[in-house]
Amino acid sequence: xxxxxxxxxxxxxxxxxxxxxxxxxxxxxxxxxxxxxxxxxxxxxxxxxxxxxxxxxxxxxxxxxxxxxxxxxxxxxxxxxxxxxxxxxxxxxxxxxxxxxxxxxxxxxxxx
Amino acid sequence: xxxxxxxxxxxxxxxxxxxxxxxxxxxxxxxxxxxxxxxxxxxxxxxxxxxxxxxxxxxxxxxxxxxxxxxxxxxxxxxxxxxxxxxxxxxxxxxxxxxxxxxxxxxxxxxxxxxxxxxxxxxxxxxxxxxxxxxxxxxxxxxxxxxxxxxxxxxxxxxxxxxxxxxxxxxxxxxxxxxxx
Numbered sequence: 025x026x027x028x029x030x031x032x033x034x035x036x037x038x039x040x041x042x043x044x045x046x047x048x049x050x051x052x053x054x055x056x057x058x059x060x061x062x063x064x065x066x067x068x069x070x071x072x073x074x075x076x077x078x079x080x081x082x083x084x085x086x087x088x089x090x091x092x093x094x095x096x097x098x099x100x101x102x103x104x105x106x107x108x109x110x111x112x113x114x115x116x117x118x119x120x121x122x123x124x125x126x127x128x129x130x131x132x133x134x135x136x
Numbered sequence: 137x138x139x140x141x142x143x144x145x146x147x148x149x150x151x152x153x154x155x156x157x158x159x160x161x162x163x164x165x166x167x168x169x170x171x172x173x174x175x176x177x178x179x180x181x182x183x184x185x186x187x188x189x190x191x192x193x194x195x196x197x198x199x200x201x202x203x204x205x206x207x208x209x210x211x212x213x214x215x216x217x218x219x220x221x222x223x224x225x226x227x228x229x230x231x232x233x234x235x236x237x238x239x240x241x242x243x244x245x246x247x248x249x250x251x252x253x254x255x256x257x258x259x260x261x262x263x264x265x266x267x268x269x270x271x272x273x274x275x276x277x278x279x280x281x282x283x284x285x286x287x288x289x290x291x292x293x294x295x296x297x298x299x300x301x302x303x304x305x306x307x308x309x310x311x312x313x314x315x316x317x
Contacts, residue, residue: 048172048204050212052275082197085205085281089269096270115197119288126263 025061032080034058039070044079047087055090062094072105073098077121081114088120092127099128110135137299141250144294144311146233152226153185159219166211166219174221175203182225186316190228195316198289199223199230205281206310210236213246215305231313243297243306249279250295258286289314 026035032045041062049055065073075091077083083091098106108124110117112135125133155178159166179200183192203221210219213236220235238246253261262283269275285291294311301307 046172048168048208050168050208082201084208085284088284089266089280092266093270096267113193115194116201120284123263123266123288127266 025064027057027061034061036061036065039065039068039072040074040076041065042076042079043083046082047080048082048084049086051086052089055086059090059094063097066094066097066101066104069101069104071103072107074107074109076109077117078109078111078114080117083116083120088123091124095124095128095131098131105130105132107132107134112136139247139297140294141247141296142254142294142311143292143313144296144309146224146231146311147313148224148226148229148231152224152231153182154222154224155181156223157221159221161214161216161218166214168208168211171204171207171211175200175207178203178221178223182223182230185225187227190316195230198314198316202230202285202289202291202312202314203232203234205285206232206234206312209281210234210310213238213242215239215242217302225316228316229313230316232311234310234312236308237302237305238308239305240299243299243308246295246308247297253279253282258283262287285312 026033032047034041034043095106098104106128108121108131110121112118118135121133121135125131157174159170159174179196182199183196186192186195215237217237222233224231262280265279265283282293286293292313296309298307
């Protein structure tokens with residue numbers, strides 16, 4: 025599964041979801057197709073879902089809401105673990121990704 | 137009449153590096169895309185004026201993120217007219233004022249929202265709002281931008297509503313400032 029535009033690309037590889045580029049969509053409706061891809065991965069109930077954000081340079085607050093919403097969906101399924109990969113060289117990730125861990129303390133966050 | 141909320145002041149003085157920009161609304165309609173392009177441009181501009189001791193990559197991102205979030209709101213809630221951006225940097229303090237017109241109903245709703253927002257610790261309120269948005273499928277996710285700026289970026293924010301400065305509607309000035317690390 026893949027969504028690709030001039031600004032960003034989101035694709036899945038097994039239970040890993042990769043994000044790349046700049047995502048500044050206008051709100052929940054605009055982010056819906058991306059959330060659909062994420063839900064499809066969750067529906068397969070893998071042991072661990074990996075959100076790989078290491079290539080995502082920019083995400084606006086509506087996009088952060090999307091990640092938070094999905095984290096809460098995973099939290100409701102105790103058998104599914106979640107791992108979030110971020111990059112130290114992308115400032116928004118060090119500033120905002122910790123919130124996901126506050127929402128779901130079992131979430132494994134690696135910013136390297 | 138002018139009503140202020142939060143920290144609606146500027147402190148950068150005559151020695152600051154300044155950049156002012158007016159986004160003309162006509163004849164080309166302002167679009168969502170303009171928010172990103174404008175904020176990236178200003179982030180790039182100011183990151184090049186940063187002195188030693190300031191992380192230019194972080195400054196570029198933080199300035200761009202801040203302008204993008206406020207400009208997205210200005211474009212979303214704009215009641216016609218131009219959008220004015222006044223920005224300045226003095227030592228490690230970046231300040232911005234974004235001025236646009238909103239209709240009186242939007243202004244009243246926003247004032248109620250701000251009164252609630254300013255009473256609370258932004259980090260707590262951010263998580264609370266995220267949980268509420270997750271429960272409500274109709275939610276647009278709005279309101280998170282300002283909270284993210286205040287909670288994750290340590291931004292100081294203020295709003296000034298002037299109802300007599302424009303013939304129709306209310307002139308809203310959004311103030312934001314950021315200590316660059």
